Amino acid sequence: MSFSALDFRAVHLPPSVGQLRQEVRAFLAAERAAGTVLGRPDSWLTGWDPEFSRRLAQRGWVGMTLPRAYGGGGRSTLERHVVLEELLAAGAPVSAHWVADRQAGPTILRHGTEAQRNRFLPRIAAGTCFFSIGMSEKESGSDLASVRTRAERTADGWRLTGTKMWTGGAHVNDHAIVLARTEDAADRHAGLSQFLVDLRDPRVHVEPIRLLSGEHTFNSCRLDGVELADDALLGRPGEGWQQVTGELALERGGPERFLSTLPLLTALVAEVRRAGGGGPEQEARVGRLTARLASLRQLSLGVAAASAAGRPADVQAALVKDLGTRFEGDLVNEVREILPTAARSDATPGSFPELLATAILHAPGYTLRGGTNEILRGIITRGLELSR
């Protein structure tokens, strides 16, 4: 029997990557000294700082893998992975460009026309064009093929009608890639298409859906007969499902699926050290989390290496996401055991009780976003069936 998931190959990072890592750390140290807010859990979701995104882009750390011809960095997948893990470990405010960098850029590169590439990619790489994901709807969460948003053919383009939900950053971003039904088909995975939609269009109505913490990142996004030109279609009509599936692989295997709460553990380590060091119990618990963190990091590097080599990584990505996001929540519970602390959102921002509160209030999302873990486990067992 062959189990690709267990045939792990260690990833050798070339020395140039080590140098890049040190450059990112030096950049982050300078940012920290200049007062940029770092060290926050879940900063890739809520740390919205377009100026920080632009400064990263000036260093060449946004759109790193996009070809130079489109303003990208022409760097490798592993180089990008190392930059991302450093930014996430530092709890840097990367949410403004996150979706543009992670999925809009690669999707437009892969499926877009030459005109679409020239229009969007240089701005994405410059950190001046931010994207939202237009997939989920009220009745379409894990079951994405059931989307009801429709795009109808018009004389010179398409008319888009429907409501997208849980649309992160739609109130501040520039564009969304919207999945819509363009044709009714017997096969529900057929007849779907993707569109590039300007979120500033007057027929796009963005309304906040506040998180249980009161934070505003999510929105509902009503598309009230949005008129789109022909060139808003991304890829081929009817192939939206295949395109979206490719996008989801980018969305699932990355380091943000196990590093979201690492800044809380870093803060805990600092607290324990300030108090004069830990006892054997605290040492063991910190050691357990560190071992799991390091092992998860190897698995996540493996996903990056596999995609870089053009090997299918969807099962591996699902595996990293289930293990990694469970770890993110486990870490929060463990931190409460290691240093019993009352979580307080109204404590000084950046203080340990406030960081703990943020991590707790965000915890339900870790195992939901990017595809619920229960559904991802189905991808893993389907991989087992195929390997038999």
Added chain:
Amino acid sequence: MSTDSPTTDFPAADAAALPPLDTAPATLVALARDAGYRGAPGPLAETLLVARPLLAAAGLAVPDGPLTVASGPLEVRFAHVDTGSRVGPRGAAGTDDALRVSGTLRRVPWARSADAAAVLTEGPHGGPVLLVLEAAEWRQTPGANLAGEPRDALVLLDVAVPAERVRRVPAGLVREAAWRSGLARAALIAGAARRCVELTVAHTASRRQFGRPLSGFQAVKQEEAKLVEEAALVAASVEAAASALATPESAEFPAWIAAAQATASVAEITRIAHQLHGAIGFTELSPLHLATTRMWSWRDEDGGERSWQQRIGRYVLDGDGDRLWPSVTGG
């Protein structure tokens, strides 16, 4: 649970089956994983990943056959006391490093199948010594772990160890012995974990209840996925440690991680494998116990998950500045 000694069922590892001394370290780890997968009899992981490299590092001749490893306090004297020495009390110096050794080393893996043992103990000069004992020099009292693998006591009655089989070693080598043992055990666990996954997937695919295979039930799929995930986590940590062996000066931390992760994952992997096997997995009718009883022993045999976790936690919490993320990324 089975208490049959596998030595009665299989031939023990012999020298002819051992790879040459210059085999790449990552290949040695792969061989240890395979031994764990098969529940192979004999001290293969001990020979390849612990005894041979330690003896080589100390500049001792490496015996040809299977080797075991042991450490612990013994009564050790210089065989040829330097009566003219003014260093310390009488007996604290010898004219050479030949020793006379007495005492008992407990729970030594596969001692009965080994040609020789690499033994770490406190020397008469007050520091650690590594010495080679030949099988004829000890008497053994049989013992076994939860899987029936030999864990014998070695009884040493005033054994004369010639100087060419003794080396004074630095504290770093004692540490290396610890992390090498942990990595060897982690590699065995990774192999056995893979066996648990394969047996479980085969069982849930073939066993039918309520008119369909167990693998068709959502509740079973959910647990099966978690089993694969946990085994994959162990595999990743062991492979990372294996690849780090190429640069020995940075191999210690990844070995701690592999040991901590493999030992900690045993509970979840064996729990799910047994649960999904149902009653048959709890009996000798299924080969599952050959993997799980070994894993329950192996996780304890070099200190247990807690000692590995404490080692890592102490390292992370000590020192100046933030060591957590830099240690995970290797600098």
